[in-house]
Amino acid sequence: MKRHVGKRLVQYALRFKKTILIALLLLTVAVAAELSGPLIAKRMIDKHILGIENPWFETDQGEEAVTYKGEWYKRSDHFASGEEKGKEVRILQVGRDYYFVDEPIPFDGERTVEDGDIMISKDSNTVTLEAEKLTNNELISFYKPEFEPLIWLIVLYFGLLIFASFFEYGQGLLLQTSANRIIQNMRTDVYAQIQRLHINYFDNLPAGKVVSRITNDTEAIRELYVTVLATFFTSIIYMTGIFVALFFLDVKLAFITLAIVPILVIWVIVYRRFASKYNKVIRTRISDINGMINESIQGISIIRAFKRSSQTEKEFETLNESHFTYQNKLLNLNSLMSYNLVNILRNITFVALIWYFGGASLTAASVVSLGVLYAFVDYLNRLFQPVTNMVNQLANLEQALVAADRVFELLDEKGEDVADGELKPYEGNVAFNNVSFAYKEEEYVLKDLSFTAKKGETVALVGHTGSGKSSIMNLLFRFYDNKKGTITIDGKDIQSIPKQHLRQHMAIVLQDPFLFTGTIASNVSLDDPSISREKVEKALNDVGAEELLKTLPKGYDEPVIEKGSTLSSGQRQLISFARALAFDPAVLILDEATSNVDTETEIVIQNALDTLKKGRTTFIIAHRLSTIREADQILVLHQGEIAERGSHEELMQKQGRYYQMYQLQQGKTIERAV
Template sequence: MNGTGSVGRRLFRYMLLFKGRVIAALIVLVLGMAAQLAGPLIAKQIIDVHILAVEKPWYELKPESVPADVRSVPFGGLAYVRSDWAKPDELPGAAEAELTQSGTAFTLKSPAVGEVVLGAEDVAAFYRHDVQPVMLLVGLIVLLALAASALNFTQSYMLQSAAQRIVQRIRMDVFRHIHRLPVRFFDNTPVGQVVSRIANDTENIKELYMSFMATFVVSGLNIVGVFGALLFLDWRMALLSLGLLPIYAGIIVLHLKYSRKYVAVIRARLAEMNATLNETIGVMTMIQAFRREQALVGEFEAINEDRYRNQIAQFRIFSFSGRNAVYFCGRIFIAVIIWYFGSESLASAISFGVFYAFVDYMGRIFEPIIGIFDQLMNAQRAVVSAERVFALMEEEGMEAEPDSSVARRPEGHVVFDGVTFGYKPGEPVLRSVSFEARRGETVALVGHTGSGKSSIMNLLLGFYEPEAGTIRIDGRDIGGLSKQSLRRHMGIVLQDPFLFTGDIRFNVSLHDTGMTDGQVRRALREVGAADFVDRLPGGLHEPVVERGGTLSAGQRQLISFARALAYDPAVLILDEATSSIDSETESVIRHALDVLRSGRTTFIIAHRLSTIKEADLILVLHKGEIVERGTHDELMARQGRYYRMYQLQSAG
């Protein structure tokens, strides 16, 4: 990985896949933000133009002298016109008057009436022409608030649905990629860690998109909008307010710097916990049989305790640099603003409406800043998770290959020519292995554990590449073949058969929608599994729980055998396939094999030598080398390693 920058670019590229939704949501966001920011400006209009306008200069004159198109207020037999309603030269014979407010009392001073304290009805009369505009503006504020709520809901829904779609795409890309990874990767990586990256880490990435688009973008635009409104109100206070941004930026930088290492450890410990859980649950019978419960509990507790300590350290940093820091700096700043602009110079420096709107806008800055801080922890977890997911996606995998449905079925002529292979460099498990299996032949591989039998089959299936030598099928080096094409015409039955959650039919057909019930039944019948399947309540559609726990070992093996045969393979591989089957079931399979071997090349890995007497070729392996080869009778006559192995089993 190239660091956070690379992660950011890849996350941005995924976002571009749904740019239409994101752009539409951002447009709605801007409209909603405009509706929200318009509120204080309208409030300023109400205060300065209508509520405080009563203290503007008034003109006193006779009612008949007031022009017909000029508003006026009758009081004491005279008419009073506010200076914003008409100019002095439009009012012949008018005298200046003054209306002042002290607390809740209003006083009128004029040449005609002198100084008079107005009653409530008189004050209402002087506001008579402002009531309707104020009500309209208040109604506009309510409408804008409703519109802002609707727009905010719409943009939030659109952004979050886009985030869900983006993460859905990432999760599917990761899932597809793990199918392209070589088997060697899974040999060295705990299953729980892979599961954690696909399930937990992708879910955290979703939080990143939701935090970024629904919080960081929204908050960022809100902050820009608020400062734009502040500049419109008063550039001096706006410039002074800009001093908050570097302070908050510094707090964010410090927060990210000191908490990132704890987040990385937390995610790593979570993956270790998942790996431990996966391994523990999978071998619970062994753990209980050997009384290792307390040891594993202690191991899990150590991982959990380390995660807890790092989580507490991160929370400590967040508590210091998050909401508390924002409120502390913001309140200090507002106090300075009130002290500086709220003194005696307030009346001459700025209007009260501007001051009110300014304080309102400053309060609106804190909310998005706090929103950013509240989401920083989620964002950090998500970035670390994204690094882990993209690291998995950067693991070198096999190139995607076209559909191999048109690939020609091979004859099944298999040749190993001087093949050397090791799972670790410098530690070969196969040394210059050479043999040939012609079409329709049965080749058996025998030898002690670790002699290399399964490694030969892993190479034949293309799970690993040989270090030296070649493997050819029908004269073609399988290294140049599509792995899908190679395996399409191969069937395999493992010693420990794996059944998927579903039903019997699914476990035989494995997502092949073109396979009919008749083909499935025929495969089951040929391996001798039809009888017990028909006795099940659901027949072919009998539910199969995880790993086929409700079936016996022999029944699971028969179903996996039918699975291999249903695809009519050219090469059939039986890896200890009869080890979990009783003698009666084994005889059924052997009878089916006699019919099915015609036209197929069959490889059998077996410790029970009685099952391979009729093999066309038996290869005896020892420490990665073929030390004997021949038919059963030939090897018995030679009285070598195979003879001794057979005698030991017969004596047993």
């Protein structure tokens, strides 16, 4: 199924669109303030530095007027509208020297100095003008009216930089905060989806790979929002501002620089074509490595006991080598198409610009002014910084898109919504009516099964491995749904009851109980606020845990690490029993709950079972037939069917399969039942 990764990433971002829009607005203001620098520099060069070559006119003494050899002069652009002007004079620069010319010039062109006179040539025309070379002090006096405007422009420029820095900080903070919030929402959704997924999903996917999607893949997506998109947003707005400024300076030059845009688009398309392929393999290998590490840690004792360490290392190295190979391929691609290629493109652009326009701008017959050329070069230099930033983020972008595709694949798995509310406690009258079930199509593990368990009864399920005992429990808990027939509780089909409601009044004790990181008390209550501390302690005492747990330094507050590995199997099992008792279920399932404990602990547990089973419908899956002698009903399963049923005494009298199994467990030799 196509997941429209980009569209869905945008949908996550739109959850915080208000914050993002404010950030982009702040960014736009910051960019506008920062990009005003070259325009200010252009004005300083063209108006206040090169503006000395504008026409000067004799005038009266006053503001912005300059004295030279007893006469007062003012630059043409300093005259107020309607103000009277006198004789025109000019100040011309030739090389590094400045000359005073006591008359207007008919045209401008290439300038040379000969015997103190200035010769101006343009096309085939030449004019010679009498000129006086200005001393440094005389030149400074002509520049004095420009000092104050230049200082104000410098102050304005630094003020805008400070102003822009505050807005940059604000937009960066808002964008980064939004990005972190987005990924927080995504991780919450992914974890919630894990709770909704069908048990079958976890049967087919190693835990390490699931963890990799929740941690590594979402972390890669976090980089997309925190770094990649922030960089792209900033760069695009920055580039847009630069192009607006370029068009303001010179339309022809701006159109020429626009050629960078299609080059950049083609660049991204070509890069993604190769990077996507490499990144998919890399993300898969990371997932495989995580899965193998998880499996190795879980089975470390088996690996060492059977001397498989060397073989496991080789298998890991194969995965690691594959990951390294594709990382190198991606590295080569990034090296080829990132910073180096940007530098080449930038240098070509600069060479073309200076070759085409630069030479002319240094002459009097300039195509563009020196200020415009300076501003243009400054903007081009700034233009390639966001281009470089975007290109350098292409690798992270592609990694994030591949990771997002894997995360959305998990989110698209069919799940079950968690139902709100509670279900009124039911009596616990369970009935299986002609139930058939298959994990795989047409490979039935339960066939036309029918039995009834009344409230307060204990039903034991026995049979060889693969006979269908655990499948009955899976159906009762609705970890799977039966294909044929119906299962009812108090006459109501369980498939019409939301799974969470159904399980509210059920509890299970497994052969190998699972304990969570926390304390003994928290493992009993599972942090359910409805289960008080008093209830926790009573449950532990009722199952006889007090004696076995009294040696622990902190008692019921003893820390429990992952899976309760610091506790004995008997202690873990008692905690699991207490957990079931604390939740006060109507239906209790004991899945070979006493098979992994010693004889002494089994006696404690058997005593606790009487308390635990009172008033509850109890299903016991047992291999030790001695533990189910008091069961109200024993179902002997064989290849998914009920081969025999009855009490212990009844089945012993039949001398069938149950009798045979019981005798074998007692160490007696018997003839196989036909």
